[in-house]
Amino acid sequence: MIKELHNKLINKEISAVELTTEYLARAKKSDLNAFITITESEALEQAAVVDEAIERGEEIPLLAGIPASIKDLLMTEGVRTTAASKILENYIAPYDATVVKKLKENGLVMIGKNNCDEFAMGSSTENSAFGPTKNPYDKTRVAGGTSGGSAAAVASDLSIYSIGTDTGGSVRQPAAFCGVVGMKPTYGAVSRFGLIADASSLDQVGVIAKSVEDAEIVFNAIKGKDERDATSTLKHENIKTLKQNNGLRGIKIGIPKEYFSEGIDQEVGEAIADFIKRAKDLGAEIVEISLPHMEYALTVYYIIQPAEASANLARYDGVRYGKLTINNKQSTNNQLIDIYKKTRAEFLGPEVKRRIMLGTYALSAGYYDAYYKKAQQVRTLIREDFKKAFEEVNLIFAPTAPHPAWKIGEKIDDPLAMYLEDIFTVPVNIAGLPALSVPAGITKAGLPIGAQIIGGWGKEEEIFQAGKTLEL
Ligand code: GLN
Numbered sequence: 397m398i399k400e401l402h403n404k405l406i407n408k409e410i411s412a413v414e415l416t417t418e419y420l421a422r423a424k425k426s427d428l429n430a431f432i433t434i435t436e437s438e439a440l441e442q443a444a445v446v447d448e449a450i451e452r453g454e455e456i457p458l459l460a461g462i463p464a465s466i467k468d469l470l471m472t473e474g475v476r477t478t479a480a481s482k483i484l485e486n487y488i489a490p491y492d493a494t495v496v497k498k499l500k501e502n503g504l505v506m507i508g509k510n511n512c513d514e515f516a517m518g519s520s521t522e523n524s525a526f527g528p529t530k531n532p533y534d535k536t537r538v539a540g541g542t543s544g545g546s547a548a549a550v551a552s553d554l555s556i557y558s559i560g561t562d563t564g565g566s567v568r569q570p571a572a573f574c575g576v577v578g579m580k581p582t583y584g585a586v587s588r589f590g591l592i593a594d595a596s597s598l599d600q601v602g603v604i605a606k607s608v609e610d611a612e613i614v615f616n617a618i619k620g621k622d623e624r625d626a627t628s629t630l631k632h633e634n635i636k637t638l639k640q641n642n643g644l645r646g647i648k649i650g651i652p653k654e655y656f657s658e659g660i661d662q663e664v665g666e667a668i669a670d671f672i673k674r675a676k677d678l679g680a681e682i683v684e685i686s687l688p689h690m691e692y693a694l695t696v697y698y699i700i701q702p703a704e705a706s707a708n709l710a711r712y713d714g715v716r717y718g719k720l721t722i723n724n725k726q727s728t729n730n731q732l733i734d735i736y737k738k739t740r741a742e743f744l745g746p747e748v749k750r751r752i753m754l755g756t757y758a759l760s761a762g763y764y765d766a767y768y769k770k771a772q773q774v775r776t777l778i779r780e781d782f783k784k785a786f787e788e789v790n791l792i793f794a795p796t797a798p799h800p801a802w803k804i805g806e807k808i809d810d811p812l813a814m815y816l817e818d819i820f821t822v823p824v825n826i827a828g829l830p831a832l833s834v835p836a837g838i839t840k841a842g843l844p845i846g847a848q849i850i851g852g853w854g855k856e857e858e859i860f861q862a863g864k865t866l867e868l
Contacts (some may be wrong), residue, residue, distance in 0.1 A: 397556060398462055398610045405461050406450060412443035412461030416505050419463035423507050423554040428530045428539070430549040432468045433476050434508035439463070442505045449503075458613055460503025465555035467546050468509040469516055470601070471590040472496050475506075479592045480524040481514045483718040483743035493590025494625065495559055495601050495618045502617050507555050511545030514745045515709065516566055516594040517701075518542050519817050522808050523747045530804070532574060533843055537801040540570030546604045547574035557605040557614050563594045564697055565797075565821025567602035568833035572796035572846020575835050577867065579603045579611040582854050583828030584630040586615075587622030595704035598697075598825040608834060608863035615856065635854040638790055640861040645679030647862070650789035654690035655820060661799045667837035667845040668795045674866060675793065685789060687781040690823060692774050697822040698815055699758050699771035706755025709748065714739030750811065775826050782827040786852040791862055795820055796833040796846035824850055832859045834867040 404410050416439050423434055446461035468478050471489035473496075478484045492500065513523035521529040521544025529544040531537040532552040539548040543560030547570035550558050560567040562580040571578025580602040588599055601618065605611040622628045640647055651672060656665065676682050712718040713736045744752070758767035785792060797817060807814045824831045829850055836847035849866075851859040 397606045398458060398613050401462055401556065402458050405446070406456065408450065412446040412450070412505065413440060415461065416440055416443035416463055416507070419507050419555060423549070426552060426554055428532060428535070428548045428552060429527050430511055430529050430539075430545040430552070430554055431465070431508040432478055432480060432511050432526050432545070435475055435506050438475065439505050439507050442503070446503050446505065457502040457617075459499065459617055461505055462556050463505050463507050464499070465507050465510050465546060465549050465558045466496060467512050467543050467558065467560045469512055469561050469592045470496055470559060471592070472506065472509065475509065477509065477592070478526070479515050480512050480526055481744065481748070482525045483712050483739070485525070485719070487717070491590065494587035494622045496590065498618050499559070510543065510549055510558055512566075513542035513544070514748050515592065515705070516542040516561055516563055517705065517747050517751050519565070519569060519814050520802070520807070521545060521570070522804065523745055525745055528804055531801045534801065534841075536803055537843070538573065538804055540573030540801060542566040542570070543604060544570045547571050547576055547578070550574070550604050550606060551576045557603060557610055559614075559618070560602050560604050561591060561594070562600050562602045562825065563598045564701060564825050565818050567604060568821050568831060568846065568848060569797050569818070571604050571833045573801040573844060575838070575844030577605050577608050577611045577835070577863070578833040578846070579605070579615060580824065580831050581615060581619065581856060582630055582830045583825075584627050585619050585632070585830070585854070585856065587620070587625040587628045589622055589624035593708040595701040596708065597704060598701060600825070608832065608860055608867050611832070612860045630854055632854060632856065637855050637857040640858070640865070643678040644675055644862065644865060647680045647791065648789045649675055649680045649682050650685035650785050650792045651682060652685050652687045652690065652785070652792060652794060654687050655794040659798055660795060663839045664795050664798065664800065664845050668793070668847055671836045671847040671866065672793055675862075678865060683789060685785050685792070687778070687785060687823070689774065689777045689781050693778055693823040693826055694815065694819050696771045696774050696778065696826060697818070698754070699767050700775065702751040702755030703758045703768050704755070706752045706759065709752055712740065712744070719743055747811070778823060779827045782823075782829060790852070790858060792850040794848045794850065796848040797821070800839050800843035800845060820848065829853060830856045830859055832863045834863050836868060
């Protein structure tokens with residue numbers, strides 16, 4: 397898709413401004429609520445610059461002039477950046493996230509900022525202060541989350557690709573729910589500078605695209621070391637990957653038995669079984685593996701994530717960030733506490749408050765050892781499970797989510813039921829591994845199903861190769 401459009405642009409079959417105008421019109425007309433902000437004038441300006449370069453006969457990057465969108469969790473200079481929260485409703489980002497900067501160097505045309513769950517906490521985009529995003533396959537259903545706006549936009553062709561973020565599944569799960577490709581890089585592969593932090597040891601910027609090839613093109617443009625993010629140290633050139641040039645012959649794929657427990661939707665189970673069978677027909681060797689500590693992954697995640705998020709969100713106090721609720725002239729200490737309390741009570745949503753309370757509890761004196769420290773210890777065991785598995789296999793296959801998209805409102809009053817839907821995605825974040833969700837079928841009711849391809853540390857290339865062979 398990106399390559400085709402690129403060729404049309406350089407052959408002057410269509411101009412970047414024409415293309416952008418078309419996508420802006422579609423985005424404005426859409427009733428999916430996939431965007432919080434549409435950046436019309438910026439997009440047209442960016443497209444005009446690309447057209448001028450083409451006119452001058454310059455060679456342009458593959459991504460130049462391609463209409464894209466960015467999850468509203470990444471800073472975009474001069475453009476409102478809300479994290480889908482009331483507390484940042486009118487916040488204008490003073491600088492670009494490194495990822496955005498890199499895309500601008502590649503001729504980014506940004507159609508707008510995509511809707512998501514508030515501060516990227518949720519699994520359905522229903523926690524957005526700007527209302528839920530609807531699923532393009534069935535508008536009574538959720539688009540998934542937290543990058544639900546990104547997935548819905550790409551699936552309904554309001555943008556060609558979108559940058560999302562994945563702390564516990566937020567790129568892969570909405571991609572699965574909307575029938576598109578979602579890619580979560582290895583922790584440390586992409587800079588997090590300018591990403592509004594959720595849980596820093598888990599957060600990773602990812603890509604939502606219409607094909608695996610497109611996801612790879614975008615990933616290659618955004619990856620790499622950034623001096624502003626000390627964790628972005630991964631050097632792909634130092635990692636040995638296996639070339640899959642003969643279908644999947646010679647590739648060993650592990651199927652973790654823990655992923656196929658009860659509680660998984662029957663049609664999802666069947667689609668994944670088909671997916672595995674296709675890999676086998678293409679020459680892969682399929683073996684059952686075990687990740688014995690998988691059963692603790694969700695618990696570990698829902699201790700570490702709230703703990704880190706509660707610390708990261710302390711800055712939204714109405715003074716440093718966020719709206720001020722009362723006049724703080726001549727404020728005394730008590731008044732200051734009052735400002736904090738009132739601002740946070742009024743402008744943070746219920747799920748974010750819940751996570752702050754859970755996280756603060758897990759980190760508090762007397763409980764820290766029993767919760768946070770213990771969770772970190774079990775995290776190491778989960779990482780070791782994956783490490784051991786990857787000594788034996790090249791890739792791991794699994795469903796992306798246990799169910800297809802649910803009805804809007806169905807799980808909103810049952811946070812635990814919502815958390816349970818993350819069971820297949822969070823282990824990958826806990827271990828910091830790269831993973832891809834690719835379309836693997838459609839249910840009888842017409843809802844997309846995603847299959848997950850998990851790779852070893854730094855082995856993005858291997859998941860891309862397998863994804864390209866197997867995507868539907
Ligand atoms: N659903 C998970 C959560 O609520 C993951 C969200 C994410 O990846 N940002 O924390």
